[in-house]
Each structure stands twice: as structure tokens, then as C-alpha cells.
Amino acid sequence: MKKHVSIRVQGRVQGVWYRANAEQKARQEGIHGFVQNNPDGSVSIEAEGSPEALDTFLDWCRRGPLLARVDDVQVLEGPLVGYATFEQRR
Template identity: 50%
Template sequence: MTKHYNITVKGIVQGVWYRKNTQDKARELEIKGFVKNLPNGDVYLEAEGNEQQLKLLLDWCAIGPEHARVEHVSFEEADLKSFRHFEIER
């Protein structure tokens, strides 16, 4: 069953290729949605996939790419939007 998560990642997550690496991981996991930087320095994702796919993505988000320093990941389930791809929003 497909689920939709709104995910916020806090820490040193901008300027460290977090969005591109998240896109690569999401595509590898066949997750649809988007990732973007927020003005406050956080990274925000909306992701759709099955529970196992989303768990793997959340696990990855808690670590992030090499130079990221993730302090906290939060998520909430929301209504499906039926994304077709996983994109970086600028």
C-alpha cells in the first residue's frame, strides 16, 4: 500500500549535496516525490512509496551524504499526491 510522508531534516544539510543524494537514493528505492531546501536551513521532502521503501529512505535521511551533519528527522503521514518522479525543487 502506497503512503505519503512529509519529512523534515534538521542539521547541517544545505550546501553538502543533500538534495542530490536524496534524489539518487529515492530513485534507487523507486520512491516518488520531491526534495527542497527551506529558508531556515532545513531540508524538506515529500515522498511516496510503500512502508518498507519509506523506512529505508528515513534511515538514509538520518545519515545523509558524507559532509552532512543530521541532527533530527521528523515525518508525518499525509494524503497521497500521486507523484510521477522524484525531483529536486529549487
């Protein structure tokens, strides 16, 4: 059974390879959706996958890559969209 979550990550998460690393981690976990930068400096992620894969991915989102500083992660569950892959958006 798949779940959908909308994630907003705040902190120093732009210009530190957060999106590229999030894409890599999502693909490792079999998660579909996308990651994108927001004008306010945060990052948004739409993710769909098994509850276990999403838990692992969310744990990673709370840490981020080596150069990131994650201050806050907000997660909202929503209806499935049916993404076919995981991609970076601008």
C-alpha cells in the same frame, strides 16, 4: 500499498549535496516526490512509496551524505498526492 510522508531534516544539510543524494536514494528505492531547501537551512522532502522503501529511505535521511550532519528528522504521514517522479526543487 503506498504511503505518503512529509519529512523535515535539520542540521548541516544545505551545501553538502543532501538534495542530490536524496534524489538518487529515492530513485533507487522507487520513491516519488521531491526534495527542497528551506530558508531556515533545513530540507523538506515529500515522499511516496511502499512502507518498506520509505523505511529504507528514512534510515538514509537520518544519516544523509558524507558531508552532512543530521540533527533532527521529523516525519508526518499524510494523504497520497500521486507524484510521477522524484525531483529536486529549489
